[in-house]
Each structure stands twice: as structure tokens, then as C-alpha cells.
Amino acid sequence: xxxxxxxxxxxxxxxxxxxxxxxxxxxxxxxxxxxxxxxxxxxxxxxxxxxxxxxxxxxxxxxxxxxxxxxxxxxxxxxxxxxxxxxxxxxxxxxxxxxxxxxxxxxxxxxxxxxxxxxxxxxxxxxxxxxxxxxxxxxxxxxxxxxxxxxxxxxxxxxxxxxxxxxxxxxxxxxxxxxxxxxxxxxx
Numbered sequence: 001x002x003x004x005x006x007x008x009x010x011x012x013x014x015x016x017x018x019x020x021x022x023x024x025x026x027x028x029x030x031x032x033x034x035x036x037x038x039x040x041x042x043x044x045x046x047x048x049x050x051x052x053x054x055x056x057x058x059x060x061x062x063x064x065x066x067x068x069x070x071x072x073x074x075x076x077x078x079x080x081x082x083x084x085x086x087x088x089x090x091x092x093x094x095x096x097x098x099x100x101x102x103x104x105x106x107x108x109x110x111x112x113x114x115x116x117x118x119x120x121x122x123x124x125x126x127x128x129x130x131x132x133x134x135x136x137x138x139x140x141x142x143x144x145x146x147x148x149x150x151x152x153x154x155x156x157x158x159x160x161x162x163x164x165x166x167x168x169x170x171x172x173x174x175x176x177x178x179x180x181x182x183x184x185x186x187x188x
Contacts, residue, residue: 001032001056001175002031002033002054002055002056002057003032003056003057003058003059003175004029004030004032004051004052004055004057004058004059005029005030005032005058005059005060005140005143005147006027006028006029006030006058006059006060006063006071006140007027007028007060007061007063007067007139007140007143008024008026008027008066008071008136009024009025009026009117009120009124009132010022010023010024010025010070010120010121011023011024011025011121011124011125012121013117013118013121019066019069024070024071024073024074025041025042025120025124025129026039026040026041026120026124026129026132026133026136027039027045027048027136028040028133028136028140029051029140030140030141031051037137037141038137039133039134039136045074052079052082053082055082056083057082057083057084057085057174057175058079058082058083058084058085059084059085059087059143059147060084060085060086060087060143061087061088061101061139061143061146062086062101063084063086063088064084064086064089065088068080068084085147085174087143087147087150087156088101090169090170090171091104091156094167094168094169094170095158095167099158099167101142101143103158104146104156104157104167105142105145105146106159107156107159107164108146108149108157108158109142109145109149111142111145113138113142114134114135114138119135120132120135120136123135150169150171151171151174151175154169154170154171155167155168155169156169
């Protein structure tokens with residue numbers, strides 16, 4: 001099964017009401033087939049499309065609501081047709097509310113995010129492209145580690161005002177679909 005863990009950064013801050021004005025700056029990925037982490041800028045997206053097209057599962061955190069819809073605007077096909085797993089959706093399904101990635105990373109993995117999305121917007125505006133790529137790939141690493149932890153332990157943890165609490169996670173079906181060679185996301 002080819003799993004692509006992904007995260008995106010944008011050139012402006014998120015608006016909860018209108019994401020249509022947001023533009024992509026960087027996409028970070030981990031490819032389970034090659035075990036390679038890579039960051040792409042918009043001119044490099046043609047190199048990313050064949051990887052996503054052959055994916056059996058896209059993994060992210062808030063990816064169904066944010067990352068995939070924004071990335072899909074740059075793609076000729078329909079990335080929403082590729083099976084996806086949004087870890088934030090899984091957390092909300094279990095806990096009944098959303099929890100920040102940083103809180104889950106701190107309690108589950110003992111690590112923190114290397115910055116905030118607003119930092120990435122500032123760095124991009126300042127021309128610090130490599131810094132944005134590093135930040136994005138740090139989030140991809142954390143997301144992948146959280147995915148792996150949930151698969152192995154059937155739970156995640158979050159920091160609740162200094163106390164670690166468990167989030168039961170039903171990960172049994174996450175990888176149950178047989179791998180496919182091509183997802184046929186492009187209109188033929």
C-alpha cells in the first residue's frame with residue numbers, strides 16, 4: 001500500500017470563511033514506497049502529480065478540509081477521488097472536538113512543532129523558501145509519526161492543560177483497502 005503523508009503551506013493566513021483566495025507556497029510529502037521526504041513549490045508540482053496519482057492513501061492533519069482542497073486547485077484531475085485519512089477527523093470522531101497538532105505531538109510523541117503556520121506565511125513573504133520547506137516537512141514528519149503511533153497503539157494523546165489524556169482511535173480499517181496501481185483521478 002502506497003501511503004503519502006502530506007502537508008501544505010500557503011502564501012497568506014487562513015480565513016475560516018474563504019479559502020479560495022489562499023495560494024499554495026509549499027507541499028511537503030513522505031512517500032511510504034520510497035521512504036523519502038520532499039518539499040515542492042508550485043513550479044515543481046508536475047513532479048508530485050504522478051506520486052499522488054499512484055497513492056492508495058493520502059494522510060494528513062486537517063487535510064480533507066484544508067490541504068487537499070487547496071492543492072486540488074492546482075491539479076488537472078480531482079485529488080478528492082484518492083482515498084484520504086484526515087487524522088483531525090479521526091480525533092474529532094473519537095473525542096467530539098478538535099485538538100491542535102502541536103498538543104497531540106507533545107503528549108503522544110514528546111515533541112513540538114517547529115513553528116506556526118503564520119510563521120511560514122511570514123517566512124515566505126521574506127523569501128525564506130528553504131525555511132518554509134523545512135517547517136512543512138517537520139509537520140509531515142510529525143503527522144507520519146502520529147499516524148504510525150495510532151496504528152500501533154490504537155490511541156493518541158493530547159495535552160489538556162498540563163495533563164496527558166488518551167484519545168481512543170479505531171485504526172483497524174485505515175489500511176484495509178487493497179492497493180491499486182492507478183487511481184484514475186484525471187478525466188479521460
